[in-house]
Amino acid sequence: MSILRFSDDLCLIDLPQKLEGFRKFISAWVYTGDEYTLVIDPGPKSTIPLLVTSLRDMGIRDVDYVLITHIHIDHAGGLGEFLRHFENAKVLVNERGKEHLINPEKLWRGSLKVLGKVAEHYGIIDPVHPERFVDAIDGVEVLYTPGHAVHHQSYIVGDYLFVGEAFGVTHEVWDDVYQRPATPPKFVHEIAMDSVKKLKSVGKKKACMGHFGMLENSLDVAEYAEKQLDLWTDAVFDAICCSSVEDFESVYGIVVHELLNKDPRFSNLEKLDADVRKREEYFIRNSIRGMYEYVKENRI
Structure with a gap:
């Protein structure tokens, strides 16, 4: 407990x-x-x-x-x-x-x-x-x-x-x-x-x-959340438009690699314990899927 x-x-x-x-x-x-x-x-x-x-x-x-x-x-x-x-x-x-x-x-x-x-x-x-x-x-x-x-x-x-x-x-x-x-x-x-x-x-x-x-x-958490919403959505858009890939798995791989290099707080994923990191990878995929579907429907 x-x-x-x-x-x-x-x-x-x-x-x-x-x-x-x-x-x-x-x-x-x-x-x-x-x-x-x-x-x-x-x-x-x-x-x-x-x-x-x-x-x-x-x-x-x-x-x-x-x-x-x-x-x-x-x-x-x-x-x-x-x-x-x-x-x-x-x-x-x-x-x-x-x-x-x-x-x-x-x-x-x-x-x-x-x-x-x-x-x-x-x-x-x-x-x-x-x-x-x-x-x-x-x-x-x-x-x-x-x-x-x-x-x-x-x-x-x-x-x-x-x-x-x-x-x-x-x-x-x-x-x-x-x-x-x-x-x-x-x-x-x-x-x-x-x-x-x-x-x-x-x-x-x-x-x-x-x-x-x-x-x-x-305020600090909110400001960082704002930055992440823009950074992550833009990363999905760029992966689709600039990398000549559209299927989700390919986009997902490109986006995660990009974000681990550009998003300091997200890059702390690598500091999490292995089991917690595995859990997070499941939910990261779901978050990026939400952005992927949004970008496909509204920005392409």
């Missing part, structure tokens, strides 16, 4: 999966303020027992609200199971995602199609009763940030900015950070960029990442 304490009112519970490299990747934020206790993104069903045990060990018997940044299975797949343990907890989620949590059949089928055995490991998505949802919470500011997914939103709670995957994915490496975009199909460059700019406009906050951990200066 790994509980990372960042301040008196905020900690992060690591939710490692029994999959190669899936450690310090999926997690749940826990905010314990004077007015309420919040859990942000409880994760998949597979690790709800770990999450519940961790909360109990922290002395938390009641959760007031669960904030969902987006409904992807690794962030919200275990919500239904989690709510069985905390019967008074209410849920705040984007309207576009709510219906899929009430009736998760389509979400589950889509997860199986995209993730296959990984989705099976995460566990089936249980439905959430409509009465568990709320439209707003005093003291929680909601920002619609659909760059990663149409149902993605971020939250401001005091000095904390819970960004889900709007800034991409980060991982500490020695005295530096690894960072990459999280841009699966159907990625739209303009929407992703607008989401980052919206988060940047709130000023300096502590960036609480969906994957993984906290970065003290949200």
Whole structure:
């Protein structure tokens, strides 16, 4: 069990999966303020027992609200199971995602199609009763940030900015950070960029990442995310237009080679442990595929 304490009112519970490299990747934020206790993104069903045990060990018997940044299975797949343990907890989620949590059949089928055995490991998505949802919470500011997914939103709670995957994915490496975009199909460059700019406009906050951990200066993460969205999309465009290749595998190879030389934070991929690097290579492929499909449809 790994509980990372960042301040008196905020900690992060690591939710490692029994999959190669899936450690310090999926997690749940826990905010314990004077007015309420919040859990942000409880994760998949597979690790709800770990999450519940961790909360109990922290002395938390009641959760007031669960904030969902987006409904992807690794962030919200275990919500239904989690709510069985905390019967008074209410849920705040984007309207576009709510219906899929009430009736998760389509979400589950889509997860199986995209993730296959990984989705099976995460566990089936249980439905959430409509009465568990709320439209707003005093003291929680909601920002619609659909760059990663149409149902993605971020939250401001005091000095904390819970960004889900709007800034991409980060991982500490020695005295530096690894960072990459999280841009699966159907990625739209303009929407992703607008989401980052919206988060940047709130000023300096502590960036609480969906994957993984906290970065003290949200403006720094946002500015780098902006650069990456442009750099990566341009790299895909150049690979298609200047290298006389169009099939995804060829484009992917060219783009990764280019980015490892031009993107300092992405080049920290080589500093990750071998199992974590293998996990990341799977998701990097998905991010580049999102950009590849966008470029083919909009820029060629």
